[in-house]
Amino acid sequence: MVRARSGHDLLLPISDLTLIYINGLLEVLSESTGAFIVDERANFRPAGLKRFARSAGGHLEDDPSIGRLATIKHVELMVAEFVAIEQDMMLQNPGLMSQALGLGGFPNFANHEYGWFEALGFRMGRMRASQYLGANAPTALGMRLLGRDPLVPYPLGLEVDGCAVLKPCAPPFYSSMADAVRAVVNMKFGLQGVLRNKDCNPAWRDAEAVSEKIPGLSEQAIAATAAYCEYVWDRYGRFPAHVAPFRTVVAYQAAHLDVEFYDRFYKPEALSEAQRKDFAKRRNSSSR
DSSP: OEEOTTSOEEEOOOEEHHHHHHHHHHHHTSTTTOOEEEETTTTTEESSOGGGBGGGTSSBOOOGGGTOEEEHHHHHHHHHHHHHHHHHHHTHHHHHHHHHHTOEEEEEEOOOSSHHHHHTTOEEEEEEHHHHTTOOHHHHHHHHHTTOOOEEEEEEEEEETTEEEEOOSSTTSSSSHHHHHHHHHHHHHSTTSTTTOTTSOOSOTTHHHHHHHSOOOOHHHHHHHHHHHHHHHHHHSSSSSSSOSEEOOEEEEEEOOOHHHHHHHSOGGGSOHHHHHHHHHHHHHHTO
């Protein structure tokens, strides 16, 4: 939450794209889905997945006529859209809360690649714009010669007193992308994972029976996901390739209302009784 000088509170959801991304890849690159991902910024070559292609004896459908071919940009666009939907749903809670407290509020667009994260004290990385944009060698050289290759900041994680509060599933918080993928797999299917831990007090009546019926991930799916993630990291120096690992999309701004303003310009039903009581309470308090 960010508090402005005007007394407004801004509730800003921050999403970790890396966890959602890897979790989705474990399904997309599994035997059941069998999608094949190519790099549109490298002449559509396989994005680290060549040995997993069906044409090479693997389990991923690399035949374009089958309709399971995707680009890195396409996959990451789906991740970003999923995050945006989640954040939109999150804003329902502060909206209901502000109404109950007698406050006013509204959702607003709050996307920025790095501004919010710098303001909130995130650990920041920096790379040349040419690398950040995935420019090829001739274009990158031209950008440097023309003086149009500035350093671009992007968030790496949030640390408080040396403790990682928000850390993406990527270096520098993991030694490699392969390790990050294994961490996500363990988060789901490890002994303490959300789908295997018998002591996490799930809602199921017979949690053990339900857990046993949830199929695990094949080593092929895990290996393909790790290979793809390593390719993205090696090729672009970050993960994801097109956007920062953390993302803001929308925010909710809440504040006390000036009832006199609304009574002058709006119909009486524009404000709730709770909002009128909040205004009266503050006015009585300030007059003492």
